[in-house]
Amino acid sequence: MNTHALRRTALVAAVASTSALVLAGCSGAGGSASGGDGDVTLTIATFNDFGYTDALLQEYMDAHPNVKIVHNKAATSNEARENYFQKLGKTGLADIEAIEVDWLPEVMEYADLLAPVPDDLKSRWLDYKVEAATSADGKLVGYGTDIGPEGVCYRSDLFAAAGLPTDRAEVAKMLEGDWSTYFAAGDKYVAATGKAFFDSAGGTYQGAINQVEAAYENPDDGSIIATSNPEVEKIYDQVLAASATQSAHLGQWSDDWFAGLSNGAFATMLCPGWMLGVIEGNAPEVTGWDIANVFPGGAGNWGGSYLTVPGNGKNVEAAQELADWLTDPETQVKAFENAGTFPSQTDALKADALTGSVNAYFNDAPVGEMLSERAQAVKVSPYKGQFYFQINDAMQKALTRVEDGTQSADESWKQWASEVDALS
Numbered sequence: 001m002n003t004h005a006l007r008r009t010a011l012v013a014a015v016a017s018t019s020a021l022v023l024a025g026c027s028g029a030g031g032s033a034s035g036g037d038g039d040v041t042l043t044i045a046t047f048n049d050f051g052y053t054d055a056l057l058q059e060y061m062d063a064h065p066n067v068k069i070v071h072n073k074a075a076t077s078n079e080a081r082e083n084y085f086q087k088l089g090k091t092g093l094a095d096i097e098a099i100e101v102d103w104l105p106e107v108m109e110y111a112d113l114l115a116p117v118p119d120d121l122k123s124r125w126l127d128y129k130v131e132a133a134t135s136a137d138g139k140l141v142g143y144g145t146d147i148g149p150e151g152v153c154y155r156s157d158l159f160a161a162a163g164l165p166t167d168r169a170e171v172a173k174m175l176e177g178d179w180s181t182y183f184a185a186g187d188k189y190v191a192a193t194g195k196a197f198f199d200s201a202g203g204t205y206q207g208a209i210n211q212v213e214a215a216y217e218n219p220d221d222g223s224i225i226a227t228s229n230p231e232v233e234k235i236y237d238q239v240l241a242a243s244a245t246q247s248a249h250l251g252q253w254s255d256d257w258f259a260g261l262s263n264g265a266f267a268t269m270l271c272p273g274w275m276l277g278v279i280e281g282n283a284p285e286v287t288g289w290d291i292a293n294v295f296p297g298g299a300g301n302w303g304g305s306y307l308t309v310p311g312n313g314k315n316v317e318a319a320q321e322l323a324d325w326l327t328d329p330e331t332q333v334k335a336f337e338n339a340g341t342f343p344s345q346t347d348a349l350k351a352d353a354l355t356g357s358v359n360a361y362f363n364d365a366p367v368g369e370m371l372s373e374r375a376q377a378v379k380v381s382p383y384k385g386q387f388y389f390q391i392n393d394a395m396q397k398a399l400t401r402v403e404d405g406t407q408s409a410d411e412s413w414k415q416w417a418s419e420v421d422a423l424s
Contacts, residue, residue: 040318041068045094047080049277050145050305051335052326060325076253089113093310095319099142101304104132105386111135115309115316117143121324128381129344133306142306143327146341148272149374150207150300153279156363157288158267162192168365172294179208179238182296186246189267196248196266201239201399203252207270208235210300210382216392217385224424226391227417240402240409249403258282272302273371276340280361290363293370299377304344342371387423394419
């Protein structure tokens with residue numbers, strides 16, 4: 001078993017960060033990027049934490065001495081999305097642009113503006129990862145990075161103070177079941193401590209809605225069904241009912257939420273693989289975080305991303321080569337080691353370096369094995385049509401209005417429904 005401690009880099013969400021990596025000196029593994037022997041600067045734009053550390057990108061530059069990589073990280077994925085769609089097909093985008101899976105319905109409308117992924121790479125990824133980023137005429141436009149199989153992260157020290165199990169197998173046994181089982185555990189925790197059980201209604205809602213096959217739009221004709229879908233309303237009501245007593249009311253990615261990762265403001269949170277790096281990077285001194293191989297309602301996948309290459313970039317061919325390298329199985333395993341971003345490449349999923357990975361920060365949890373099992377347990381791949389992102393973003397704001405006391409649950413639902421109706 002690989003007991004190498006998984007490295008993490010801190011996620012800074014308050015401001016965008018830029019890392020300009022200088023050219024490496026002479027290297028024994030020399031080579032040049034396509035497009036000539038002259039020097040080339042490649043820009044890559046990401047958000048959150050893709051695991052692309054300075055050291056990882058330096059590996060590529062060591063092998064390609066004529067290449068300099070400038071890595072720009074947006075403050076939030078929403079800011080990255082706004083920038084992407086404002087500039088796609090125009091000027092101002094990076095040579096390589098990261099996108100979230102929830103953007104794909106909109107991205108695919110502009111597939112002709114993106115350079116295609118070479119056909120010989122298509123077999124690299126899980127089938128559903130390829131299908132989601134393939135246009136009607138068979139053009140794959142996204143280099144798959146990660147997927148987001150989920151477990152439950154918890155503070156074992158806070159559980160101990162509440163008289164709850166702390167061993168991850170026992171925690172998994174306690175939480176096995178549907179969402180009511182998870183909230184029942186929350187009731188016990190709150191009764192024992194008077195403190196919040198989970199971080200936010202928004203994050204918890206996201207875990208539940210990802211289990212609904214067609215939450216917001218009809219897969220047959222793309223029509224919006226969100227406001228009349230009883231499953232959506234049930235999740236909304238259930239989450240907010242629990243939120244009233246169990247939530248820390250800390251919107252994800254807010255300053256207070258980041259602080260809550262270390263100050264004990266909440267005891268649990270839903271954890272896709274990529275969240276592990278976020279927790280460690282922002283609570284490096286905390287020794288109580290652990291992860292249980294369980295998820296309310298059975299299983300879920302939250303998120304996942306791609307790299308895209310704008311077709312009108314100045315260094316398209318060189319950018320394609322870098323995107324190829326960043327998403328090959330070996331590099332994606334390294335990204336997982338850096339940030340917990342669980343690979344979508346079939347060969348990476350079989351790699352001993354992945355399945356044997358143990359995370360020292362999370363009490364030596366066998367995260368590679370756990371997340372592999374969590375990924376295989378996922379049975380639902382939600383349909384995400386043209387309006388999915390806008391509807392879900394509006395829902396997140398609706399939940400926030402209730403948590404911050406701006407509106408009642410009924411008032412906020414009505415406003416959300418009005419906003420959704422305006423989309424059609």
